[in-house]
Amino acid sequence: MEKRGTMRQGEAFLTTRSEEETTYTGMVLGNSIREPLVITLNGELGSGKTVFVRGAAAGLGVTETVTSPSFVLLKIYRGRIPVYHFDFYRLDEAAALNDLGFEEYLPGDGVAFVEWADNLPGIIPAERLEITIERFHDHGGEGRRLWLMPHGLESSWLVSRLIEGVTWRVDGKLNMLPLEPFSKENGGRLGWNC
Numbered sequence: 001m002e003k004r005g006t007m008r009q010g011e012a013f014l015t016t017r018s019e020e021e022t023t024y025t026g027m028v029l030g031n032s033i034r035e036p037l038v039i040t041l042n043g044e045l046g047s048g049k050t051v052f053v054r055g056a057a058a059g060l061g062v063t064e065t066v067t068s069p070s071f072v073l074l075k076i077y078r079g080r081i082p083v084y085h086f087d088f089y090r091l092d093e094a095a096a097l098n099d100l101g102f103e104e105y106l107p108g109d110g111v112a113f114v115e116w117a118d119n120l121p122g123i124i125p126a127e128r129l130e131i132t133i134e135r136f137h138d139h140g141g142e143g144r145r146l147w148l149m150p151h152g153l154e155s156s157w158l159v160s161r162l163i164e165g166v167t168w169r170v171d172g173k174l175n176m177l178p179l180e181p182f183s184k185e186n187g188g189r190l191g192w193n194c
C-alpha cells in the first residue's frame with residue numbers, strides 16, 4: 001500500500017473499530033448523497049468495502065440486504081436513487097477489454113459503488129469519491145482506517161458532511177446516533193428524533 005506522507009485538501013480519514021462502526025459511517029455518507037455519483041473502494045480482501053457499501057445503501061434508502069457482487073460483477077438496488085454495486089475483483093482482462101457497458105453507470109442515474117476499482121481504472125471517471133480501507137492492529141485490537149479522497153465538488157461536500165456528522169466518545173467508540181431519514185428539507189440531517 002502506498003504510504004501517504006501528506007494529505008491533499010479535502011481529503012479525510014477516520015477510524016472504525018467494528019463492523020457496526022464501518023456500517024454506520026457508510027450510512028452517514030449514504031444519507032447525505034443527493035445526486036448520481038461514483039464511489040470507488042479499494043483495500044485488501046476482507047478490509048470492509050462491502051460492509052461500507054451495505055451501510056451507504058441503507059443510508060440511500062435501500063431496504064434489501066446488500067451482499068457481495070464479486071461473482072456477478074454488478075448488483076442493482078432500489079433506493080432514493082438507484083444503487084449500482086460493482087466488484088471488479090474477478091474481472092479478467094479479456095472481459096475488461098470487451099465493452100461490458102458499465103460506463104453508462106459511471107455515473108448514470110444513480111450511485112455507483114465500485115469495489116476493486118483499481119482493477120479497471122480506465123472506466124473510472126475523474127469526478128468520484130475515492131475510498132481506501134486499511135486494516136490495522138494496535139493496543140485496542142483490530143480496526144480499519146478509511147481514507148476519503150474527493151475528486152470534484154459533490155464528493156468534497158459529502159466528505160465534509162461525513163466528518164462533521166461523526167463524533168467519538170471518550171472511550172474511542174463512534175457515537176452512533178440515529179439518523180433522520182433523508183428528505184429534501186433536511187438534506188439527510190443527523191438527529192435524535194427519527
Ligand SMILES: Nc1ncnc2c1ncn2[C@@H]1O[C@H](COP(=O)(O)OP(=O)(O)OP(=O)(O)O)[C@@H](O)[C@H]1O
Nearest residue numbers: 016017018019022044045046047048049050051144
Ligand atoms: N472495523 C471494521 N470494519 C469493517 N469490517 C470489519 C471491521 N472489523 C472487522 N471487520 C470484518 O471484516 C470483514 C469485512 O468484510 P467485507 O466483505 O466487507 O470486505 P471486502 O473489503 O468487501 O472484501 P472483498 O475484497 O473480499 O470484497 C467482515 O467479516 C467484518 O465483520
Ligand SMILES: [Mg+2]
Nearest residue numbers: 049050068115
Ligand atoms: Mg467486498
